[in-house]
């Protein structure tokens with residue numbers, strides 16, 4: 554049997570998969586497979602960005618109240634109530650002009666931001682651009698899904714250094730016309746995972762301008778937009794609203810949002826994409842085949858969450874307390890500086906993989922080596938290799954304890 558299959562199928566079923574690096578958590582499991590944490594220490598998992606705060610009770614209540622709808626196939630674009638709740642939240646959060654967002658044409662609920670970020674590349678990457686293989690640009694380090702999406706859509710991923718020197722965001726002025734002409738899609742993340750840097754108005758305006766000039770889709774991943782420390786990060790939609798344009802005010806732009814972080818509900822799989830109606834229409838067509846639609850009870854629970862800001866305020870206060878605990882343990886060590894948003898520490902420990910093994914062995918603290926979120930670019934240092942990413946997702950006591958232990962072990 555195997556011999557027959559070997560003869561029919563090439564060595565790899567899909568040669569695009571061969572270029573795909575293993576997912577960061579697969580690599581982490583391999584790195585730590587032979588490391589046994591010291592006895593009598595409760596493991597503290599700070600590798601995954603999975604909020605551990607109790608999800609709001611309204612989720613259960615709404616799912617229960619809508620249980621008669623589990624038997625129905627989900628609509629591709631969610632429900633009018635959900636799209637209205639999202640439009641209302643976008644208006645409150647970003648002070649958007651009334652009428653900027655058309656709830657029916659500009660919004661697509663998604664079963665998690667990840668799904669939408671991934672599928673987008675299939676929808677918008679052409680076979681060639683400017684006569685060459687299209688490029689998909691992303692920050693380096695980056696959320697792993699961007700690379701997988703670009704590669705599996707047949708594009709060349711291009712990694713743009715996002716280091717302390719560039720303010721932890723890609724330097725847009727360093728991009729030459731040759732690259733921009735063949736660029737089909739640019740992923741930006743603000744506040745960024747892993748470094749927590751938020752783009753300002755001028756930066757986002759420049760990115761939108763480039764997208765329009767060179768005809769690519771700008772995908773701004775804002776899934777940490779509600780987890781901020783001192784001031785709410787500006788959003789790409791509000792920047793677009795204030796820009797002059799000769800077509801649609803949201804042309805070439807999509808933003809991505811999630812309830813996973815905002816409402817500590819990663820298991821609900823609920824987010825949305827909003828922006829350029831032409832791109833949303835193409836995206837909806839792709840999804841009408843994959844039908845990664847959102848079940849109707851989940852649409853109802855999601856609408857209830859987007860309609861409520863009080864639980865988000867409480868959530869944010871918890872993260873703030875945890876950053877304060879981390880800061881008093883770190884005292885500025887490992888190049889720490891307070892991020893604009895998100896819930897990660899991005900610490901320069903010299904050798905991220907070695908530190909990760911040591912923390913697991915000596916403190917049962919599980920973190921992620923920065924190198925698993927970055928790619929080496931020829932002629933440049935790997936921007937993640939010296940770092941670890943520490944997710945402040947556990948309760949404040951666990952975070953305070955783990956940060957104190959981290960300092961003892963690595964200092």
Ligand SMILES: Cc1ncc(COP(=O)(O)O)c(C=O)c1O
Nearest residue numbers: 602665666667696746811813824
């Ligand atoms: C930068 C970034 N984008 C998107 C996501 C995916 O979020 P969701 O749970 O909505 O799929 C994550 C999750 O960790 C993330 O860190």
